[in-house]
Every structure is written in structure tokens, then in C-alpha cells.
Amino acid sequence: MSSPSPSAVRHRGGQSSKRGSTPTPSTPRNGTADHGNKTIQSAKEPERSGWGYKAALVLISALAFATRFWNLGHPNEVVFDEVHFGKFASYYLQRTYFFDVHPPFGKLLFAFVGWLVGYDGHFLFDNIGDSYITNKVPYVAFRALPALLSTLTVTTVFQIMWESGYSLPASVLAAGLVLFDNGQIGQTRLILLDATLIFSMALSILCYIRFYKLRYTPFTRKWWKWLLLTGISLSCVISTKYVGLFTFVTIGAAVVADLWGLLDINRRQGALSLPQFGKHFLARLFALTVVPYFFYLFWFQVHFAILTKSGPGDDFMTPEFQETLSDNIMTLQSVGIDYYDTITIRHKETKTYLHSHPDRYPLRYDDGRISSQGQQVTGYPHNDTNNYWQILPSEQFSDGDLGHHVHHGDLVQLRHMGTDSILLSHDVASPYYPTNQEFTTVSLEDANGDRHNDTLFELRIENGFEGQEFKTMSGQFKLVHFPSKVAMWTHTTPLPEWAFQQAEINGNKNLQQTSNIWYAEDIPSLPSDSERSVKTPRKVKTMPFWKKYLELQRAMFFHNNALTSHHPYASNPTQWPFLLRGVSFWTQNDTKEQIYFLGNPIGWWIASSLLAVFVGIVGADQLSQRRGIDALDELWGPGTRSHLYNSTGFFFIAWASHYIPFYIMGRQLFLHHYLPAHLASTLVTGALVEFVFNIESSGQNDFPQSLSSDAKAKKKSSPGTERHHSAVRQRLGQQSLMAAWIATGVIMTAVIWGWWFFAPLTYGTPGLDTAQINARKWLGYDLHFAK
Template identity: 50%
Template sequence: MRPTISEKSGKKNQKSSKKNGSTSRPSSPPETSPTHSSALSEKEVSSSKPQTVPSAGPDASSNNTFQFKLAQYLIVIVSFLTRFWKLHVPNEVVFDEVHFGKFASYYIQGKYFFDLHPPFAKLLLAFVAWLAGYDGHYLFDNIGDNYKDYGVPYVAIRAWPALLSSLVPPLVFLTMKESGYELWACLVSACLVLFDNAHVAEGRLILLDATLVFSMVAAVYCYVRFFKLRHSPFSRGWWSWLFLTGVCLSCTISTKYVGLFTFCSIGLSVCLELWYLWDIKTGLPIQRFASHFLARFFCLIVFPFALYLFWFFLHFRLLTTSGPGDSFMSLQFQETLDENPISANATGVNYYDVVTIKHMGTNAFLHSHLDKYPIPYDDGRISSGGQQVTGYPFEDDNNYWMILPHDHYDDPKYKPNMPVKNTDYIKLHHVGTNTDLITHDVASPYNPTNEEFTTVSVDESAAEKHELTLFQLVISDEDSHDRQVFTKAMSFKLIHKLTNVAMWSDPKPLPDWGFNQQEINGAKNILSGPIFWMFDDILGLPEERVNKEVRVPKKLSFFKKYIELQLVMFRQNNLLTESHPYSSTPSDWFTLHHGIAFWAKNEENKQIYLLGNPIGWWLIGGIVITTTVVASVEMLLHQRGIVTLLPSVRNHFYRSIMFFYATYMFHYIPFYLMGRQLFLHHYLPAQVAGAMLCGAFIQLACIKSFKLPVSPGVKQPTDVDSNGYAKSIRRKGYICHALLSLALTAVLGYCFVFFAPMTYGDVSLSVPEWLRRKWLESWVFQYQK
């Protein structure tokens, strides 16, 4: 077990080494420190003297620099070639380009739209389109529409995600290099992404995943660079890489909310690192620890969140005109948009107006008809047997209600054209059946804890049941006290005066006796839920009351808009539970069981089918399983005092390899907990983490385990290098690693080329040729037989 070194002694040793003309760093923290992917000394520390980081190669020298640079340049060239190859093909709308291309058009037009994802990547696509001279006139209506027919600079727009996707393999290579791995490990990890058909197909289209994956890998790379400077805290480089880590994390979660998984991956390592710094053995004063904590808190949480909010601020500032996303938002939100038809057609509501009342959640009209509630219900409960009040989604004569003042049957002081105001008590008279709306202490059909809504005759309403007919109208706008109620532009709650329940609608259809219409009842929760309604229209509105004034958009604070949008986004995301022909489960991704048909030209037997490189994906799956088994067995045996890995190997395994393993798991396991639609492209961030894990584990298997045990008092053989490795055995391990890596790279490259026709959609293949590529029956190709 290596001794711990205080921060002060580390600095002192650094100064001493500078005087001697060499650089060194303090020894890394003990095995309980964070799992990470930084380059760490694997040498056992026998004194407080700082240890330099040893090379993982057998005969490390400065000549390795040339090899790394050469490999890096080749990866950059090949990466750009694979992503930009025939970028103009196909010249038609492909898969989800119908969504994200449309959103870019709406940004340019300034029309409000709704999407489940944060705005960062969509804003970038819109900006690139604008720079290319696009005016947003085309809305990417259908898959297969020809871009040239509409004058869309689609190649320029596609070039942006292709650029980001091209940078991912070099970043993976650099991350492995900065983590202290050999050239061959870096090459394997980079090639698993470089020659992956799914990354290429997804990364060269007008989609969001290239931005997501690039930001995720950049965050990991920046964190590795930051952690390598852990013994030079608060230096310029330390601050720079910490700050850039926060920027990349913010870009990740600002692209898609699954970017939260990257936060968790790096956050776990940060928390473990802080836990080590908190240890009294480090000799770190409380004030110094507080500085470490606050630096990370600001750079990794506060600033990323502020940057994340900025993209929403820009989103709202650009989308100022009414658009297709209006219907998802509240009426108060819609009133802030220019040319909003609801605001333009809003009309003040007066007493004795005949109106239709629409539920905000389901768009069903408040409805009643002569049919009665059954006595009893199927479960044996008893109803009042009164007239049914339901929610009906279509226009009908039984949707008309007259708004009456609460003292209509006494000595009314209300006159025609008297406005209905917020917090007024009103009565609702059903015109079609000449009855008044009530609720009372009788259980509703589906909800025994909620009250039944029904109607009573005018005579009963004027006498003993008058109090049951009174409802308070409460506008949802907080600043609307004593304000007149308008149609369309205001939502309200209808709260019963006597029992204090709110009129509520359940989208679950009633049985045949209720004509499969929605249940209306009284809910005890009067603060939230599906209890909001609006006056939709006024029947027979006189010409003089038709609103003709030009309405100025109202103001709503940024945070109110942001919070409302977040709630709507999460609500709509949870509603995506319907099956889709190309949806898949996380277990399908692991085995590459399903792909996604992006585009097809059947008459030419061309298609784009999203499918990962099978060799790479199956290899990563095997390595993940192997790592799980090795880590589990090693920990169990270690607890019993059985040494299976040398201390340096074990240290490397848990510090570096398990960081990549944790990153993979954080980007994979949470999808098992989701109930929404999932697709193969959701696996791409996990696949990148798996690629880095794969390169690291293969190096461990080939090289790291060849260190010879050293017995006390026994003279070391001349064949042992300074790191304790037998040179001949070490050399064999290195040769094995190199040959295995070259063979794997060749196989990955061949497999990529073999499946390239379905990645680029540029080659016509015969039916036998397509069938040769159908390695699994579950791959649903589209070709003309």
C-alpha cells in the first residue's frame, strides 16, 4: 500500500525536481480513490518521493511520440473520409430529418414549436442553415422529399453533424493516450468508433446524436486532462480543463437529457476524488478542501446550469411568433406570442352568454344529455340516477351552457352585458335539457373518492338545491384578480362552493351506458391535476362584441416559461409509450438485434439502415460481461486475502478500466428503467464508452499481467526492466497486443466496408447481396425482390 502524501509535500517535491532539471509528480492516492481514466503511476511507492508516470510500453522512449502522431493523423483523415463520403447522397429527406430539419426552419422563421429535447443542438443546426443562406421556407414534410426540388442547402447543413462526428474517433484516441495507454489500445478504441456503421450513418445526417456523442466524449477527455493535473491544483491548466469539462457537460445535457448520464459518470469520479481529499491523512486543511469543493461545484454544476439555461433563453427569444407548438403550452404562454389566434379571437364573457366549455387536458367539451346514470353500477355502488354529465370531444348541441349569476332566481342585479369576472360565483344552465349543473356527495362512476356531477331541474335549482348549483370561477393567472374572463385566452378552475371540489375530467371512457364519453367529476385536489377549463366559444355573439382590437403580446418571465416548458417536455416524453416498428429494448442493443430503416429507394434497391458494426458491438458486449465477471471474482477473492492481481495491475484495473466500465453502465443501465419508446441510436454514447473499455481491457490482458513477482532478498534477473517486467515476456505480451490490435482493426474495417451500402445508401445491391448481409433474421432490410 503506497503512503499518502500531503499537498504541501507534493509541491515541495515538485520544486525540488524542477531544480534538478526533471519533472515529477506525487504518487497517486490509494485504491479507494476515484475510478478514473488518468495516467497513474503503477509503481509501488516506498517513500514520499514523487514518482514519474511510467510508460505502458516495453521500451518507452520519445520515439513513441512520432508513432502516436502518425496514428492520430491517419485516424483523423479516415474519420473525415468516412463521415463526408458522398454526403450529398441521398438528396432526399431521411428518417428524423423530417423533425430536426423542420425545427431549423422554425427557428429561422421565428415560429414557436415544441420538442422533447433541449435546444442547443437544434440551435446549432439552425445557425448553420442560416449561414448557408437558407430562409426556412421548407418544412421537411415527408421522408423521401427531394431537397433539390425545394432549394434546401442540405449538404451544408449535414456538414455540421458530420464534422462533429468526424472528431469523435480522434477524441477517443486522445482520451486513451492521455489515460496512459499504449498505441495499440488507443488504436483499438478509436477504430471501434471510426469503423462503426451506426456512428457514421447517424453522424452524417441532420440529427442530434453527433452533437450528443461529441460533447460526451469531449467531456470525458477534458476531465482526464484535468485529473492529470490534480497535483498542481488551482494552476492555469487545472482551471482551464476543469472549466472546459463543465462546458462540455453542459453541451451534452443541453442536447438531450440523457446527457445527465455523463454528469453521473464524471460526477462519481469527482465525488470519490473529493472523498479522498477529505481524508485527514492527506494533510489538507479544511479551508483548502473547501476551495477544491467550491471550484468543482462552480465549474461542474453552477456554470454548466447557467449555460444550459442560456440556450433556453435564446430559444424563447428566437421563437416569438405563434406556431405549431402553441397547443402544448398554457394559454398564458400562448398570449406572449405574436399572431396567436387564441389571443386574437379572445372575447370577453358576459352573464347570460351561451358558451361551450372545453377541458384543457383532453380538449373534450362539457356535455350533458337526457340519459341517466345507472342504478347500480357494475361494481354494486349506487349512483344518484341523475342526468349524465360527460366530456364529449366533438361539437354537439348538448355542449351549450348559459352562464347565470349566483342570485339569478332571487332579485338579479346583473344586467345584460355584465362581464363575468375572476372569483365570481356562477351557475351553469344546460340549454339543451333546461337543467342546472350541480355536484353533490355521491361517488362518481370511476372514482369513489370524487363527487358525481349531474344536473337538476330549474325548480329544484331555485329551491332546495340552490346551494349545490354554485361554483366559483378561478382564473389560473395569478395577476387576474377582479379581471374579466375571456374565451380561448384564459384557463380557469370551477370550484364547488358547498363541497370545495374542482370539476375534473378523466380521459378514461365510460362504459356503453355513458356512450364511451369521458367522466366528469369533482376532485378534492383543487390546486393541480386535470382541473383546468376554458370558455371556447360564445353562441350567437353580436357583431358589436366581436373583438377587433390589435392585441399586444403579454409578458411572462423567463423562469415561468422555462418551468412550464420543462413540465410539458417531461409529460410528453412519458406519453411516448406506443409501440413503433423500429423501436427496440436495451437488451436488443447489446446483441444488435434490431436496426432502424432510415430511408429506401425500392426501385433501385438502395437503402439506409441504421446498424452498428456487428463485430465491434459483439466484442464490446463480450468485454463488458468479462469485465463484470473479472471485477466480481477479484473483489471476492481479495476479501479472502487471495492475490489474483499484482498491486500495480489491480490499481490500474480499478482506477482506469473501471472508470470506462462505470461510464458505460451509466449510459446503458438507466434505459431499462424507462417506459418510453427506445431506439438503437440511444445506445451510441454507451457504445463509445464501451470502445474505450475494450481497448483498455485488451491491453490489460495482453501486457499488464506479465509483471514478474519479486521475492524479498532474491537477486533480480538481468532480464527485468525498471518497472519489474521481464523484458522477454513483456516483449511477447506487447507483440501479442500489437498483432491482436492489427487483426481486430482489419476485421472492423472489412466489416464496415461490407455493410457500407446500407450506411451510405449509395449502392444498388441485388437480392442475394442483401441476403448475404442479413446475419440476423431480426434485421428488417427493405429491398425489391
Template identity: 50%
Template sequence: MDASKAQSLRARRNDRDTAPQPDHSITDNDDHHDRLSRQFGAVSPDVHSHSADSVITLALFILAAALRFYRISFPDQVVFDEVHFGKFAAYYLRREFHFDVHPPLAKLINAFGGYLAGFDGHFKFDQIGDKYLENNVPYVGMRALPAIIGSLQVPLIYAIMRQSGYAPVIGVFSAALLLFDNAHIAQDRLILLDAPLILFMMLSLYSYIRFYKLRYNEFTAQWWAWLVATGVNLALTMSCKMVGLFTFMTIGTAVAWDLWKLLDIRRGLQIEHVARHFFARFFALILLPFGVYLFWFWVHFAILIRSGPGDVFMSSQFQQTLTGNPMLSNARDIQYFDTVTIAHKNTKALLHSHVERYPLKYDDGRISSQGQQVTAYPHNDTNNVWQIVPTKSIPDDDAKARTVQHKDTIRLLHVNTNSYLLTHDVASPLMATNEEFTTLAANDTSRYDDTLFELFLDEADGPDKTVKSQASWFRLVHKNTRVCMWTHSEPLPDWGFNQQEVNGNKNAMDKTCLWYVNELTPSPDSPDLDERLKPLPPRKVVKMSFLKKWLELQLQMLQQNAGLTQSHPYATGPINWPFLLQGISFWTKDEGQHQIYMIGNLVSWWGTILSISIFVGVLGADLLARRRGIYPIPSAVRNRLHHSTGFFVVAWACHYLPFFLMSRQLFIHHYLPAHVCACLVAGGVLNFVASETIQFPISHPGPLLTPKHFRPRMDNVVPKQARAVMGVLVAAMVVCFWWLSPLTYGTPGLTTAEVHARRLLPSWTLHFAK
């Protein structure tokens, strides 16, 4: 382009299109505004000091509480996942150990609510629809705590927007997107985990914004206070659910970007100074949160000191730390020639055999050995009894020498049919890749080697390697073929009486290959028979270090969480969530056609996803325009859009996109944290569309500022036309909320025609719609 054309092009640009000059101090426009503020003695406003903000905050809380507490006593029955989380609260109050894939904090909060309400843990929340009033459960008080926590989220979203420099009307609009959302209300008024999770997530965002605004007052007491508050809130978020990691990702992304800017040589900071910033954040945002996270597990273990339903997920050493665990009261040394029943750790089915044989030919055409069937059976039966036979010389008068030890080679004699357990290179009935298990007559010595099994204890690190009833988990590995005895829950056909198949698993280290001795009958020839028949004396619980217990539980949580892959009629993929293609049926009652269907407010959810789309579109168009030397957005407005609204978009992406990588069972309520972030995005985008102004300065001036750049102070002015549009949008949200409210509250009951009218999308699976 020649000089005359370039001059002509520049002449057509107005002030708005003028390209900004490079800033060698690498500061954003908020820096300029703060310097101006310092130059003229202005004080950066603390938005929460204004009485109007206080009134709005209080009003939002009252409205949110009113919507969440409305008829909170209905229904007086167990609803949806109250089956699980109400049950966990009861276990805490009874101090019985239980297992769950989630960290303990939110469950402890529910238990605390039950304690305050006077609940003693007697009710077990067994099934959806179980009656609360008939069982004297103070369920209203238990539901009240998450409802209060959920109510706090609405004024907090307003506070986040105000601290981020948006006008009160924009803050109210973002808050309204959450205030009138049916999905959040339905979730918050039940004994569930999401209300504290989302509150702590929002507090993390709020704390970090307050910290970032103090960046010109580094290492002051207030700077440290908000940095530490960010770390503590991050820890509390993750202590509720593992998805709190997504909040760590959000703050971590912002911190990494901030440190990257500090590292720039043009900032003029010494590397030692940058290192101070790094280690301050490392302490407050990694070490401190880890300590807080560990603390709630310490509380968890300190409360749950009694044996409970969660024992079976833990190691035998862990179980023996619990009062009343069967491993403490029933653990006896096993000796050769004792008769035992052997149970599978995962399915609890007992090793079983009977005279019936495998069919010669299976339905798929494969051929069996036609040997005696070996199965797993969940009920007591004389065909569950086996005798442990040695393969080496055993002294008659030395009880210790007769005990079964880790790595012993043994044989198992089925008592009723007088035949030895055997496996061989023949495919099992249900799995062609696994070996068939059968038996061999005791008087047949021709295949002796095929009846030999090595016994490996799962936990053989300690000095005592004796196999004990109830307390020892072990693997039985075939001496010749090296397969491990295994069973699974799929039943055999009718010819196997629908019992579980037992076969040889080639992966001998599979964690589901573990068995234990369930019942023990000492051999009449035992040299210490009289002593073994006496009742066992009470035993003290075994000590186990906190970190070892925590690590074992943490690994189990991750493993079990990844294993939640079963199908569910209301499970949905992440792609469906922002568009509300399907909800979840929480509860139904045929009489009166009542139902609670968890579904969001269409105006709120569709509006927020539209806002994210607009942000992406504006960002892309701006980048393309700037590539061509055109600057359509004022630099101050552009920076606020990128730094503030962009931060909210990152938060939304971090809380939503990772679900696409998960193979576990997912539901629409997993989107609720991301929806809150989307409400923040909607406010930022609306402000960008509606106003050409921003509020600044919003950061606190400090000693690091120098008066190099001056800009006049600006207020964020939202035109009346934009306020009118916002009013219409909020009114539409209110109408949608009111229309769907019978599905949110479960009352009043609706006729079939009324239910059908509320089925706003054909994919919604409402009850009583036909």
C-alpha cells in the same frame, strides 16, 4: 500458520507476487513515476505533440467523415426522427415557439446548419417519406453538420486513450470500434440530436482527464483552464439532452473520490486547502455549468418570439409573451349571460350535449341515470354552446359587476336543450370511480344545488381575477361533491357517437382538469355591448422574467418526458441494447426494397460488452486473490487498470444503468453514449490482457511532488502477437460493417434473400425479409 510454513510460502513467490509495502503518503504509482520524472529532469510527455499522433488523428477523422458522408444525399426524403428535429429547426428559423422534452442546444445546432445551408423554414417535416427535393429543402447541408460532429468523435476517442497513457495501437483499436459501427454512422448522418450530445460527452471525459493529470500543479492557469473546460463541456452535454446528467454523474463520481483522497489526514493538507479544492470544483463543475445551461435557454427564448405550436404546453402568462398569440388578440372579459363554447386544454375538445340519453344499463352491468348525455366534441357544432348564468344578483347597468370572477359560483345552461349542466353521485359510463355528468331541465328546480359549480382560475396570483376568453384556464368544481369537470381521449361507444366522455374527477387539482372559453358571444343585454362588439386593438406582449419562463419550461419538459410511456413497435428495454437484440426501422421504400435499419456492428457491441465482463471478472479475481495474500498483478498495472479503465467502466455504468429505472419509452439509440464509453473500456482491457507494461509518467510533474519513491520510466509495449489479434478483430469489424452497410445507408436495395441473409439475429425485424 507457523513461522516455517510462512517462510516457505514467501519463498515460492516471485517478484510479481510480492505484497507492496504501505505508502504513508497515500499516492498511486503514477505519483511515483512523476516523482522519478522530476528527480531525473524528465518532462511528462504531451502525447498530442508527436507528429505520429497528429497523422493518426487526421487519418481517423478523414475515414470517419468518409463513412458518414458516403451518399448522404440518399434518401432525399424525411427519415425517422427528422420528422421532429428537422421540424424544430424550421420553427427556429421561423422564430415560432415550439415545445420539446429536450434542452435547446442540439436543436439550435441543427437550426444553425439549416441557416448555413440556406433553409428558410418553409418545409414542415410532417411525415417520414416526405420529399426534400420537391420542396427545395437543402437537406444535404443540414445533414452535413451532424455528420461532421459525428466524425470528430472518432479521433477524440483516440485522443482520450492516448491521454490516458495507452499505446497508439490501443488508441486506434478503441477508435475503430466506433469508426466502423453501423449504429453511430446511421445516427450521425441524419438531422438528429445524438451526434452533438456524444461529442460533448466525450469532450467532458477528455477535459477531466487533462485536468486530473495536472493534479500536482494545482491552481495554476492550465489547471484552471482544464477544470473550467470540463464544466463547460458538461453544460453543453446536458444542454443537448437531459441524459447529459449521466455525464455529470460520471465526473461527479471521479471528483468525489478525488476529494475524498485529498481529505485524508495522511496527505498532510490543511482543511482550508481542501476547502479551496472543493470550492474550485463547486464553481467550475456546478455553478458555471448551470450558468451555461441557462444561457442556451436564454438564446432559445430570444429566438422564439412568435406564437407557435408549443404555446398550448405553457401557461397563459407565458403565452402572452409571444407575438401573435390568440390570448393577446382574442382575450375579452366574460360577463354573465354571455354564450360561450368551452374547450378542454389538453384534448381541445369542446363541452357538448345533445338530446340523446345514456343507456339505462352499460355493458358491464352498471346502471346509469338515463340522463341527457354530456360529452366533449372536437368539431364546431351548435350543441357546443352554453350560457353562463349567475347564482347571485347582477346589476343591469354595471359592466364590471357583470364580469365572471375567480371563485364565482355559476350555472351553465345548454342553449339548444334548455337544460343546466349537472353532476351527481352516479358512476360515469367509462370510469366507475368518476361521477356522471348530465343535464337538468331549466324548469326543474328540485335539484338546483346539483347544478352549482365553482370556477377557479388556474393562475389567479395577479390583481386581475376576471375570466377572459382564450386567456384564462379554469377548473369547474362541483359545489356539492367537489369533483372537477374532466374529459379524456377515450371515446364513448356507438350510443355516445364515439365522442369523448365528460365526467367528474375526484382529484380536482389534476393538471388535465383545465378548460378555457374558446368562443364568446356577448349577451344582448350587456350594458357595454357596442364596445364589446368592436375589434380589439393590438396589444403589446406581456413581460415575464427569464427565470420564471425557464422554470416553467423546465418543469413541463420533465413532466412531458416522464409521460412518454406509449408503446412503440421498435421500443426496447435496456437489457436488450448491448446484445443488439433489436434495432429501429428508420425508413423504407417499397420500390427497389430500400430500407434504413439502425443496428450496431455485432463485433463492436459484443466485443465491448465482453470487455466489461472481463474487467469485472479480473477485478473480482484480483480482490479474492489479495484476500488470500496473493498479488498476481503488478501494482503499477493494477493501479492503471483500476484508475483508468475503471473510470471508463464508471462512465459506461452511469450512461447505461439509470435507464433501468425509467418507465418512459426507450430505444436502442439511448445506448449510444454508453457504447462509446464501452469502446474506451475495451481498449483498456485489451491493453491489460495483451501487455504487462504501462505508459508512465503520464501526469505532469509539479511543485507538490517530493522524491520519496523512484521507479524507472516505462513505455507501454504491445507485443506483435497482440497487434495481430487486434488486426484480426478490426478486420472482422470491417467485414461486419460492410455486410450491414446496405441497411445503414439504405442503398443498394436488396432482394428478399439478401435481406434475409443480413438478418444476423432472428429478433431483427427487417422489412422485405419475407
């Protein structure tokens, strides 16, 4: 079995690989390969490393720079998600704590750019359309970072094909599809994270190919260098967005197949002993998992070291975490709560107050269920005297002293001050949730009589310990009904008019749900001359890195999975390869200018079609092999199957790894999530052009079987005949190369026209009239100013 890798190069005249081989990386660019003790030198070495590739690389890099940096300052207003990532850069520069579902690396790069140009973070990117000029923001410097990374991505795609041993037209085509793609350009010239993600993904693939090419000289300095660079690149991917995990899957598949090949006792290079195999395994484990993880942790350490001030991210963290931030309200205003204090209780997630009023639940709900007709207990968004609750002990204190502190784990009662009644929950279905319990209140007489147990609640402070004092603000807690073990909970769907459209309060049986958390905001009954009212300076606390890191990780994953609400420009994965719709980023009514995120339809449709062609070719080959026909190697030449399966197959795995997982995600998805998969599809496209025109085989391998049998028969008897066959092979190779160049030229001409045609939507200028806009509505593109 061949070892796994991105893009194995066929060796002209070499032996064909075993059937069913797994995807593998590239052999050295000069076409050499070690088969046993022999070295095969490619006849096309000059072409693989000559001036043609270098000239093409320079030209493509220059065009990439031009298409990414052209008119970078337009528009001079906040565009789409720049409201998020520009804001985060400002928070870093202000050292103000914020919360985001993405890891820190990409955002730290923007903050670094801001620091380099002397920006102080005064602008918070609050609204799309806010002026950068008026607010004196160095936005062009910010946008230059993703534009530069996008330029390098195009260069990297070309190098991936070059290092994998592909022909010049195949390399130009793959890079050109990325170079002139409107989606790759539009998403990577704004203050967004995708340029960092895509460049890191491409760099990971390139570094692994360079590492794989050194597989016959293991544990040398260069071998370690490229293995470690692969790990560092992978770390950059996962440290930018968690979808970077898909790149780990891509490289991981290649590594597993590579290790499987090393286990083969019949491998040409000689069998490895188990200790030798163990060294290979541990080296890859260390470089591709341990090293990336420590770099990943490093960026979180930088994140915590910079963000030392209280900010908008405080509410996502526990009170213990918040007390590590300077100027935090937990540190400044936290006050211990005693029994018989009157407090206001607020829900952490929705910010509604626990509230009650004299009105009662209706006899029947809309679905016919009967209520208790008890006093309504609801959530109210505004401060009001009906939000006042007195905290009472479950049993009277023998000394009658009012100075007893409330602690974690205490059983308490809550008395509603406005109606002089006691909070209660019982086995009656709530208005909206038949599985949840109703919350209501009962009179003091009932609360001290037969209904006493139903009025008892256990106060569970989050991450609390025995004897911990209950405090305002910092005392986030769950209020658990003692008899039934349900937690007080609320949500955002308002109750009907009979409850004045206030929030429903009910008992949630899922005690672990984080939305069960509340906090005591204030003590309105606290006298102004009370010792507890004196605000003494408090020292900012410390918290171990691992504890902060794990808490933030939990919050990030929870809120990332909670991004399920509908968005008008959200799309699903079935739409992406066909480019059925895009996303509106920015509009200017006066000039009818707009930025509409959309890929180049011509390029996307060609790449998507060739993905299907690849699957068809592999399927047909597998079927023909079942019938005893070896069509690929016989008709295209030895090594064709190995090249197709190992090299193109690796690129196809990269596409599938970055695309298929989105089908099982429940969060909001947008077209930009397809960009890494689109890049992989361009690699498949370039590889298939080389396969279709059989460039390598024509130039070096024997003729197709129908011709080569005659040639072989005459080969031994006539040196002149052999020279004739060599000339024929060279001529056919040149013809195939010319045909590939023609095909590449036709495709790129169409792609460049598509880029130019949709450029006004990508760059936001010039404005288009109604007819011009409608001419660009090829599919379901909901463009502005179309009427």
C-alpha cells in the same frame, strides 16, 4: 485512497495502489508522476508521445470523415426524426414559437447552420419521404453538422485513450470500434441531436482527464482552463438532451473520489489543511455545477429571444406566456365574458368540446355497475350547437343587470342551451372510472330546488388572482365542483356506442392534474355590434425570464415523462447490449433501398462481452484478496490493480451511468439511447486488451513473481546479469505489444467486415434483393423487403 478519475495510468516500476481504490483519471501522458518529492519518468515516454500516435490519429480522423460524409446527400428525402429536428430549425429561422421536450442547444446549432447557408425556414419537414430537392432545402449542410461532430467523436475517443496513457493498439481498438460502428454512423449523419450529445459526452471525459493530470499543480492557469472546459462540455451535454445528466454522474463520481483522496492526511503529496481543501471543493463546485448551469440558462435565453412569434407551441404554455408572443390569438381575440353569455368550452389537451344531448346513460354498464340514468354529458370533437352553454351566477343579481363580468373564484352554473338543463356532478361513479364522479344535467326546477348545491362550480383561472376577469381563449381554467371538490376532466378513450363513441366527462379528484384545464373558445351569443366585438390592437406583453424558464421547464418534464405510448420500434434496455433489434428509418419501394438503424453486431457483442469479463476479473480479484492472494500485482506487476480499478473502472462507471438509469424510466425508449453507453464500452474494451497482454508491465515492471525472485537474487551480485534481465524485459515487452497488435488486428478485421456487410442498411444504398436482406437478419431485425 486514490483520487477519482477516468483513467489512471500505471507507472512502470511504481508502487501498487491501495486495495479498494476508487476510479480515477489519468496521469500525464509522458508517464511522470509525483510521489512525494520524487518524479518517476516512464521508460516508454517516446512511445506515448511519438509519431505512431500522431500518425494513427490522423489516419483514424480521415477514415472517420470518410465513413460519416460518404454519400451524405442520400437519400434526398426526409428520414425518420428529421421531421422533428429539421422542423425545429425552420421554426427558429421563422422565429415561430414551438415546443419540444429537449433543451435548445442542439436545435440552435442546426438553426445556425441554416442561417449560415441563407436558408429561410420555408420547409417544415412534415412527412418522412418529402423531397428536399423539390422543396429546395439545404439538407446536406444540415446533415454535415452531425457528421462533423461524429468525426470529432472518433478523434476524441482516441485522444481519451492516448491521454490516459494506454498503448497504441489499445487506443486504436477503442477508436476503431466507434469508427466502424454502423449505429454510431447511421444516427450521426442525419438531422438528429445524438451527434451533439455523444461528442459533448466524450469531450467532457477528455477534458476532465486533462484536468486530472494537472492535479499536482492546482490553481494554475492550465488547471483552471481544463476544469472550466470540463464544465462547459458538461453544459453542452445537458443542454442537448436531459439524458446528459448521466455524464454529470460519471464526472461527479470521479470528482467525489478525487476530493475524498485530497482529505487523506497520509497522502504522498502532503496533507491539505481544511482551508486548502475548501478551495479545491469550491473550485470544482463552481466550474462543474455553477458554470454549466449558467451556460444552460444562456441557451434558453437565446431560445426565448429568437422565438417571438405565435406558433404551434402556444398551446403548451399558459395564457400569460402566450401573450408575450406577437400575433397570438390570446392577444388578438381574447374577449371578456359576462354572466348570461353563451359560450363554448374546450379541453386544452384533447381539444374536445363540453357537450350534451338528450340521450341518457344506460341503466347498467358492462361491468355491472348502475348509473344514474341521467342525461349524457360528453366530449365532442366538432363545433355544434349542443356545445353551447350559458354561464349563470350562483345567485341572481339584485339589479338584474346583464353586464356583470365573470371573475376568478366565482361560483357559477352552466345551462345547456340545447336541452335547457343545468350541468351537475354527484357521488355516482363515472362510466369508465369508478373512482371519478359522473357528470350529468338536471332540469331547471331541480337545479333551483333540492339539487342546487350539486349544480355549483367554482371557476379557477390558472395562475389567477383575486378579481381577475374571465376571458375567452386566455382564460384557461379548472371547473371545480363546489360540494365535492372534483375537477371536470376528460380523456381520449371513447365511450361505447350508447354514447356515440364520444369522450367521457367525469370529476377528477386530483385537482393538481394539468389535464383538468379548459378554456372558453368563443361567445356565439355576442352581438356583432357589441363593444366587446371590436378588435383593438393590443400590445405584446412581457414576462420575466425566470418565470418563462420555469414554466417551460415544467412543461418539458411533464411531456417528456408522458411519452409512454407504444411505438412499433421501441425497445427496452435488456435488448441494447446484445443488439436484438433496430429501427426502420426510411424505405424506398422502387429501388428496395432502406435505412435501418442498427449497430455493428460484431463490435457490440465484443464490447458487451468484455464488460462482463471486466466484472469477472474484478470479482475474482476481490475474492482472491479475501483469501490473502494478491494475484494482480504479483503476476502482472506493481500498479496493475490501481490501473485496472482506477482507469478501466472509470470507463466502466461511465458505461453504467449511461445505461443502468434507463431501467427505471417509464417513457418510450429506442436503441439510440444506448449509443453513449456503447462509446464507454469501447473504452473498456481497449483498456482490457492492454490488461490482458500486460503491455505496460512487460515493458517496465518486474517479471511475474516466479521469475522476479530469482532475478532479484542475482541482481545485486552481477551487473551483467542485470543487463541480461533488462534485455529480457524489453524482449517480453515487444512480444506483448506484438500480441496486442495481432489481437487488435483480428478484432478490427472482423469489425470492418461487419461494418461493410451492414453498410447498405446504414447508408440506404445500394438496394438489396430478398436473399441479401434475409442474410442480414441475424437476430430480430424486422427489415423491409424480406419477402
